[in-house]
Amino acid sequence: MSEVYAARRTRLRERCQASGSAAALISRPANVRYLAGAAPQDSVLLIGKSEDLLVCVGPPGDRPAEGRPDEALRTHILPGAGGDPAVAAADLAAGQGGDSLAVEEHHLTVARHRAMRSVVPRLRLTDLGGAVEQLRVVKDEEEISCLRIGAEIADQALGELLESILVGRTERHLALELERRLVDHGADGPAFPTAVATGPNSGRRAHRPTDRRVEEGDFLSVCLGATYRGYRCEIGRTFVIGTSPADWQIDLYDLVFAAQRAGREMLAPGAAYRDVDRAARQVLDSAGYAEGLPSLTGHGVGLEIDEDPQLAPAAMGKLDACVPVTVEPGVHLPGRGGVRIDDTLVVRPEADGGPELLTITTKELLAL
Amino acid sequence: MSEVYAARRTRLRERCQASGSAAALISRPANVRYLAGAAPQDSVLLIGKSEDLLVCVGPPGDRPAEGRPDEALRTHILPGAGGDPAVAAADLAAGQGGDSLAVEEHHLTVARHRAMRSVVPRLRLTDLGGAVEQLRVVKDEEEISCLRIGAEIADQALGELLESILVGRTERHLALELERRLVDHGADGPAFPTAVATGPNSGRRAHRPTDRRVEEGDFLSVCLGATYRGYRCEIGRTFVIGTSPADWQIDLYDLVFAAQRAGREMLAPGAAYRDVDRAARQVLDSAGYAEGLPSLTGHGVGLEIDEDPQLAPAAMGKLDACVPVTVEPGVHLPGRGGVRIDDTLVVRPEADGGPELLTITTKELLAL
Structure with a gap:
């Protein structure tokens, strides 16, 4: 199954690059599951410039989730409790040298969007829209x-x-x-x-x-x-x-x-x-x-x-x-x-x- | 029960006014239910400058919802399908003569927030934060x-x-x-x-x-x-x-x-x-x-x-x-x-x- 998820991520990456974003943050749980095999509670998926990462607040096995994460996908676990994985993912995207990140504006809340902007102000946040939903059709x-x-x-x-x-x-x-x-x-x-x-x-x-x-x-x-x-x-x-x-x-x-x-x-x-x-x-x-x-x-x-x-x-x-x-x-x-x-x-x-x-x-x- | 909901809305209105907003838009379903008695699917609640309104995409009885809406609360039903009740509520808030509207930034998506701003650009959107959650404690x-x-x-x-x-x-x-x-x-x-x-x-x-x-x-x-x-x-x-x-x-x-x-x-x-x-x-x-x-x-x-x-x-x-x-x-x-x-x-x-x-x-x- 791992190749299936990798192929889906590749298709999404190609769409992002075509619209000018090197990286994308997937926060909607069904979209995370589609691309990563599972969506552990509160996790997000970074489609990164150099590497894709499943960003979780704790070990995926400890979080209720349907499905199993793609084993070929690296997991990044937040240090300490109470962090927002979307903010951490924005930070990781910047660390990979990206200057823009496409986000799911129809799912991300205003508060999380603001927190991401304030932690990584030089990262330009664009709208991914329903790109993953379209792949899923x-x-x-x-x-x-x-x-x-x-x-x-x-x-x-x-x-x-x-x-x-x-x-x-x-x-x-x-x-x-x-x-x-x-x-x-x-x-x-x-x-x-x-x-x-x-x-x-x-x-x-x-x-x-x-x-x-x-x-x-x-x-x-x-x-x-x-x-x-x-x-x-x-x-x-x-x-x-x-x-x-x-x-x-x-x-x-x-x-x-x-x-x-x-x-x-x-x-x-x-x-x-x-x-x-x-x-x-x-x-x-x-x-x-x-x-x-x-x-x-x-x-x-x-x-x-x-x-x-x-x-x-x-x-x-x-x-x-x-x-x-x-x-x-x-x-x-x-x-x-x-x-x-x-x-x-x-x-x-x-x-x-x-x-x-x-x-x-x-x-x-x-x-x- | 109607007086209970009215009293809760009054407390919220007082908090809003103390922080400089004449009106508030409640979108988080549990918060809508707390203040309105029920949260029909896709409904939002406007705590308005002159009148509170439960804004729904269809007749409340046709939408699955737990609870019953407070009968003292007027319901505004969107004309036609596909509209966003949050956008309609922003329009109604402006129509009541308000110049600012406090929204639940921890619940509202970036896309809805943007749609509200573009439909009613002169309405200043502020953050209500967790004010209703605090009332609920x-x-x-x-x-x-x-x-x-x-x-x-x-x-x-x-x-x-x-x-x-x-x-x-x-x-x-x-x-x-x-x-x-x-x-x-x-x-x-x-x-x-x-x-x-x-x-x-x-x-x-x-x-x-x-x-x-x-x-x-x-x-x-x-x-x-x-x-x-x-x-x-x-x-x-x-x-x-x-x-x-x-x-x-x-x-x-x-x-x-x-x-x-x-x-x-x-x-x-x-x-x-x-x-x-x-x-x-x-x-x-x-x-x-x-x-x-x-x-x-x-x-x-x-x-x-x-x-x-x-x-x-x-x-x-x-x-x-x-x-x-x-x-x-x-x-x-x-x-x-x-x-x-x-x-x-x-x-x-x-x-x-x-x-x-x-x-x-x-x-x-x-x-x-």
Whole structure:
């Protein structure tokens, strides 16, 4: 794996040099992990003029962290407690003879930026912007394989839940049960707080489970994901509780299903982000649900559950092959409930069979 | 409750005015919650010259958030998606006729700060520093009552675990089981990721549970906490698995227990943070464990699990009455394991009976 991290750092270094910076300071944890194999708590990564250094406040083994640091990368441990690794890294960058350092201005706080400037005033701090996030968008097959395993785990956990008795159990308990099953099947943990929404709560995005109990006739919407070796996937399904769904439930389900399928069918290398969003959104729009739709209908996944690209009306850019995204339109009717259907897919060219569906649980409307 | 939030905002406003700012922008979520009752995702709070406003990217009910916003507080919802509520709040502050705005430079990113400056260039941005964190240090009895209930819940969850069979179960499963029991007993959720550490992992601070199984003869150290109405407490205990602990286990346990008691006994209004730390630390130091001790032996708890004050060698300041803190020294011997003992207590004057112990599970060395 060490070569993978070294290659990623080389790509970043080339981008920095092209924009005039000899060195970069990476502080956002998911970016540190992407380039260094692990992000021990409070660590930062210096992409240095002469050498890259993982700068930590203590021995990496003593700090909680997912992953293992790349062994080819030297670690610099701050002497004494209470120091700021970003300040130390700025000092090290200057010591390597650099005169400028690109920083992640969208992550670094004003206070840390000021402390760096005051300790190394002759170092010019520039903005790296989202350069690492951009590198992270297209995944290699190793990363996709982690996402695929995570999706299998989520499918298994969801499948087992569907076989159990649901009526009378609370949203909170169902969510905990799903999270336990994710870990049973080998996940590092849930990819994000599991959302279980019943009755009037169903269909809400990122609903926090309550003590409401599942009742006959409810919609039940569930959104969960597994983290596997740091990679996070997402699946969302909506079910109906009882033997026969009401007409409005069938109609709403069919509509959201059609929207989700329209979004999925747009996934191809070269498709504009906003066109994928529009394909899903206009199905809901034209049925009169323009109001109250969420601001996006999908997003990238990887080391974070919500990363670039955003599939949203104002998003700029086009999909590439090997970009994993969610497609997750939903409708929530206040007081009544709603439907969300959410898959994780990998964009693949037509010649390779088109988009690869990672989350394979059925999207038929099941009555449980 | 509304008067409580209004009174907190008034205290903050007075502090701001004393330091020359007519308005303040609160962006750190726990601070927003403290002053506004809830922190809907991506919201910020403007403590304005003429009116306070909770600035949100969408209707607060649509955003996942713990707590409920103070109903006496007006909400400003951004028109359209993709806006930054901090930028909007700066604009609103200028609209109220302010010429300066104090911001949380330790939380606000460089990019957001720059965006605020470019949208409202005539508004002078100053640093609020940790003013809200300082207000949060001393708790009222309502807050302490939430911590007390959370501690009872954690004690119950831990007590039930001790009655079950432990040998052969993995750290990961025991941690999940504890988290389920926390929710069973009425917690909003765990206060932080539950740490279960066995054998050579035992005694490590913030250990992430692995697939290691509990074995006869192991130390088992557990650290968990409940969130109750937003307030987070912490308890840590170490047990031995099997009928008779080894001599080294008894010796190490007695030592850490003595250190923890020494720290607890120092808790009183007026005691310097560093003296509490030193009391616990020197017991371990003088037994030859100076190397590898954690950088702190305790910390404040409240809306966050790790807040001011820090009980650490270089900490400045003194305890007040009604400050809840942890006392949690520990020793970890690489390859062998170790002991941590962790309580949450509230500082109380001698006349009120001295420190109030919230986490009452026994600290005898139990053999399970």
